[in-house]
Amino acid sequence: MYNIDTMSKGTFNGGVFLSERKEYTVDKKTKAIPAPREIILPLSQHIGSPNEPLVKPGDNVKLGQRIGESKSPVSAPVHSPVSGRVKSIQDFSNPIYRKTPAVVIENDGNDESVELVKRENPEELSKQELIRIIRDAGVVGLGGATFPTHIKLNVPGKIDTLIINGAECEPYLTCDHRLMIEKTNEILNGIYLLARILEVSNIFLAIEDNKLSAIFAMEKAIRERIKKFSRSKGHMPVQIVVLKAKYPQGGENQLIKAILKKEVLPGKFPTDMGIVVQNVGTCFAIYQAAYEGKPLIERCVTFTGGCLKEPGNFIVRFGTLLKDAIEFCGGFRERPAKIIIGGPMMGIAQYSLDIPTVKGVTGVIFLSKRELKFFEESTCIRCARCVDVCPVNLVPTEIMRMVKYSRWHYLDKLHPGDCIECGACAYACASKVPLVQYIKLAKLKEAKKK
Amino acid sequence: MKEENLYISPGPHIFSKESTPGLMKDVIIALVPAIFASIYFFKVKAFILLLVSIVSCVVFEAAIQFLMKRKIAISDCSAIVTGILFAMVMPPSLPIWVCILGCFVAIGLAKQLFGGLGFNIFNPALLARAFLAAAFPTFMTRWNHPLSLDAVTGATPLGLVKFSHNLDINYRDLFIGNVSGSLGETSALALVIGGLYLLIKKAIDWRIPLGYIGTVFIISFLTNLISPDIYAGGLFHILAGGLLIGAIFMATDPVTSPVTKTGRWVFGIGCGAVTMVIRLWSGLPEGVMYAILLMNALMPLLNRMTRPRRYGT
Numbered sequence: 001m002y003n004i005d006t007m008s009k010g011t012f013n014g015g016v017f018l019s020e021r022k023e024y025t026v027d028k029k030t031k032a033i034p035a036p037r038e039i040i041l042p043l044s045q046h047i048g049s050p051n052e053p054l055v056k057p058g059d060n061v062k063l064g065q066r067i068g069e070s071k072s073p074v075s076a077p078v079h080s081p082v083s084g085r086v087k088s089i090q091d092f093s094n095p096i097y098r099k100t101p102a103v104v105i106e107n108d109g110n111d112e113s114v115e116l117v118k119r120e121n122p123e124e125l126s127k128q129e130l131i132r133i134i135r136d137a138g139v140v141g142l143g144g145a146t147f148p149t150h151i152k153l154n155v156p157g158k159i160d161t162l163i164i165n166g167a168e169c170e171p172y173l174t175c176d177h178r179l180m181i182e183k184t185n186e187i188l189n190g191i192y193l194l195a196r197i198l199e200v201s202n203i204f205l206a207i208e209d210n211k212l213s214a215i216f217a218m219e220k221a222i223r224e225r226i227k228k229f230s231r232s233k234g235h236m237p238v239q240i241v242v243l244k245a246k247y248p249q250g251g252e253n254q255l256i257k258a259i260l261k262k263e264v265l266p267g268k269f270p271t272d273m274g275i276v277v278q279n280v281g282t283c284f285a286i287y288q289a290a291y292e293g294k295p296l297i298e299r300c301v302t303f304t305g306g307c308l309k310e311p312g313n314f315i316v317r318f319g320t321l322l323k324d325a326i327e328f329c330g331g332f333r334e335r336p337a338k339i340i341i342g343g344p345m346m347g348i349a350q351y352s353l354d355i356p357t358v359k360g361v362t363g364v365i366f367l368s369k370r371e372l373k374f375f376e377e378s379t380c381i382r383c384a385r386c387v388d389v390c391p392v393n394l395v396p397t398e399i400m401r402m403v404k405y406s407r408w409h410y411l412d413k414l415h416p417g418d419c420i421e422c423g424a425c426a427y428a429c430a431s432k433v434p435l436v437q438y439i440k441l442a443k444l445k446e447a448k449k450k
Numbered sequence: 451m452k453e454e455n456l457y458i459s460p461g462p463h464i465f466s467k468e469s470t471p472g473l474m475k476d477v478i479i480a481l482v483p484a485i486f487a488s489i490y491f492f493k494v495k496a497f498i499l500l501l502v503s504i505v506s507c508v509v510f511e512a513a514i515q516f517l518m519k520r521k522i523a524i525s526d527c528s529a530i531v532t533g534i535l536f537a538m539v540m541p542p543s544l545p546i547w548v549c550i551l552g553c554f555v556a557i558g559l560a561k562q563l564f565g566g567l568g569f570n571i572f573n574p575a576l577l578a579r580a581f582l583a584a585a586f587p588t589f590m591t592r593w594n595h596p597l598s599l600d601a602v603t604g605a606t607p608l609g610l611v612k613f614s615h616n617l618d619i620n621y622r623d624l625f626i627g628n629v630s631g632s633l634g635e636t637s638a639l640a641l642v643i644g645g646l647y648l649l650i651k652k653a654i655d656w657r658i659p660l661g662y663i664g665t666v667f668i669i670s671f672l673t674n675l676i677s678p679d680i681y682a683g684g685l686f687h688i689l690a691g692g693l694l695i696g697a698i699f700m701a702t703d704p705v706t707s708p709v710t711k712t713g714r715w716v717f718g719i720g721c722g723a724v725t726m727v728i729r730l731w732s733g734l735p736e737g738v739m740y741a742i743l744l745m746n747a748l749m750p751l752l753n754r755m756t757r758p759r760r761y762g763t
């Protein structure tokens with residue numbers, strides 16, 4: 001067993017310690033929110049080429065039926081999360097990518113499903129077959145990045161290390177934590193499938209030290225698995241790595257730094273170094289796709305914040321509007337002043353409750369006015385807080401000054417392109433300078449130059 | 451729900467509690483022991499100087515910001531810090547009008563002319579002191595004996611060592627502050643307490659005081675080893691003069707010191723080296739002020755030359 005207090009924990013340079021605020025929901029068992037009468041399903045819910053609709057208004061659709069797809073490889077199809085009739089296809093707000101075309105489906109409430117191909121031993125399938133299953137199920141990175149998973153699994157170079165991301169470093173969010181407790185074996189099966197596809201021998205499962213129950217659950221399941229199968233069936237041992245709870249530990253590069261002590265070269269990707277990082281939620285989705293034949297039509301979302309009567313972790317079908325989901329979790333105790341999709345550090349503030357949930361939604365935070373703090377920006381006093389916390393060695397204050405005073409030619413040497421937009425600098429800034437916006441501007445300027 | 455009631459802003463949506471006024475208030479709190487020590491040793495003279503200096507700095511700050519149509523930002527407390535620090539580096543017998551003039555130089559020239567808080571290159575209190583030292587050398591070298599205020603002596607401990615080679619040092623008096631000098635230069639104990647507070651609150655970076663004091667110690671220790679009749683030892687150079695107040699409160703001023711970690715090391719060590727060169731081999735007994743101002747001038751260059759290694763390279 002671990003002695004969490006005394007063991008040495010991996011970490012990265014810089015970063016900030018945040019108050020967790022996970023206590024609202026960390027003990028709440030996931031519950032499924034029933035599908036509302038009407039589903040508004042954005043056609044594209046991934047990063048990459050947009051999908052084309054495969055249905056037209058008036059069509060009847062079944063649960064799990066593919067209704068949007070793109071011919072281009074960097075894409076992931078979307079499937080209907082309910083059975084019913086397509087009412088229309090129209091542009092609709094999307095919490096992450098602004099307005100995108102969406103399919104409006106009238107839910108007939110029968111959940112009549114397409115035939116799902118259950119598989120007993122998917123690990124016996126070929127590598128390419130498994131990748132096809134993952135692609136067809138529309139699996140994307142569920143940590144929030146929504147990058148199509150099959151692309152990451154089909155890289156030309158040799159992959160030798162698989163890192164499973166269970167860090168969940170953003171405050172408030174607990175969906176991954178709950179999944180690790182409730183779907184421990186399913187996640188493990190997903191991990192083994194990934195290992196099978198990538199043919200890797202080093203598998204790390206990274207969890208922050210504030211998620212003890214998840215660490216214990218995963219640890220126990222892994223030990224039982226080893227006892228049962230030994231290594232003969234290709235069951236490589238999964239090594240749990242306990243990491244210091246520090247933001248942004250869940251970033252791919254920060255995980256790699258903390259676990260392998262390696263830094264991803266500028267402009268390169270982890271896959272260039274033989275490393276693939278996948279989120280635990282994605283592993284669960286892979287399990288569902290391969291074992292149950294179930295496409296990605298729903299996910300675990302943390303609904304939290306001081307405004308909710310009953311904050312919790314919910315299985316939400318994609319296309320469920322926030323206002324419908326809220327009704328199910330008891331409605332508001334207090335009127336929200338800010339609604340954030342994602343975590344409070346990198347999440348996106350929303351204009352309204354008429355927003356559908358999509359694959360990239362890890363959580364929705366409803367903050368009351370009391371929970372919001374308003375700061376006025378003052379001039380930078382060069383206190384260097386931002387320099388100390390930046391996980392990728394930037395000097396945010398200098399980038400900000402160069403942008404503010406339009407000294408664009410100085411930007412080259414400041415490498416704003418390396419910024420992962422984690423927001424740690426803006427969080428720590430004594431003068432509350434919106435550093436991330438300045439750096440984004442610098443990035444735009446750099447991109448234009450090229 | 452009505453949509454105009456929702457706040458929209460880009461992330462992050464949460465912020466640390468730290469703020470500029472908060473940092474300034476920490477510095478003020480850290481200066482409290484030194485303020486008490488100066489009032490204890492120099493009585494009402496110290497009190498009046500401090501009061502005049504703080505009030506003039508705040509008034510000049512507000513007035514200049516008003517005249518230059520800037521936002522009046524005296525609530526950031528930075529003028530109060532400048533006021534206290536300025537008084538701390540003045541001799542107790544300084545005439546009031548010279549003090550007010552010095553505050554004008556600190557706030558008007560050293561700070562607001564450069565663009566206000568965050569844009570100045572030189573530490574305002576030190577630049578003002580340098581100005582007074584050049585313009586009114588007599589006022590600036592009239593030292594009082596502590597406790598018995600009337601006696602005006604010509605020499606601080608540094609002066610005695612340097613010009614009369616009087617190496618008969620009472621370390622206890624030096625540490626407690628029972629020696630002649632500027633208001634805040636005297637009590638090492640009070641300054642160290644304040645410094646520890648700032649370090650615990652993480653209001654200053656430890657690299658600068660450590661680099662500064664460490665360098666001074668090493669140089670003075672070595673020179674003392676070579677010719678003990680001429681040069682005082684390491685401890686003396688740390689306790690005497692403006693070194694502690696300079697290393698703890700002046701060189702650590704965030705605005706005028708580098709932002710990179712390497713830059714801060716170089717900055718601290720540079721301050722120490724220049725201070726010792728002046729103290730040992732120039733015509734002046736004390737070099738803290740010029741050392742910090744010189745390193746202030748190098749700050750933009752240090753920032754540029756000590757950028758952190760690019761991630762992944």
Ligand code: SF4
Pocket residue numbers: 389390391392393394396418419420421422423424425426435436439
């Ligand atoms: S500069 Fe970018 S990477 Fe560095 S702390 Fe700020 S947002 Fe994060």
Ligand code: SF4
Pocket residue numbers: 379380381382383384385386387396397400425428429430431432433435709
């Ligand atoms: S944290 Fe803010 S005030 Fe401090 S140096 Fe960075 S930008 Fe300036």
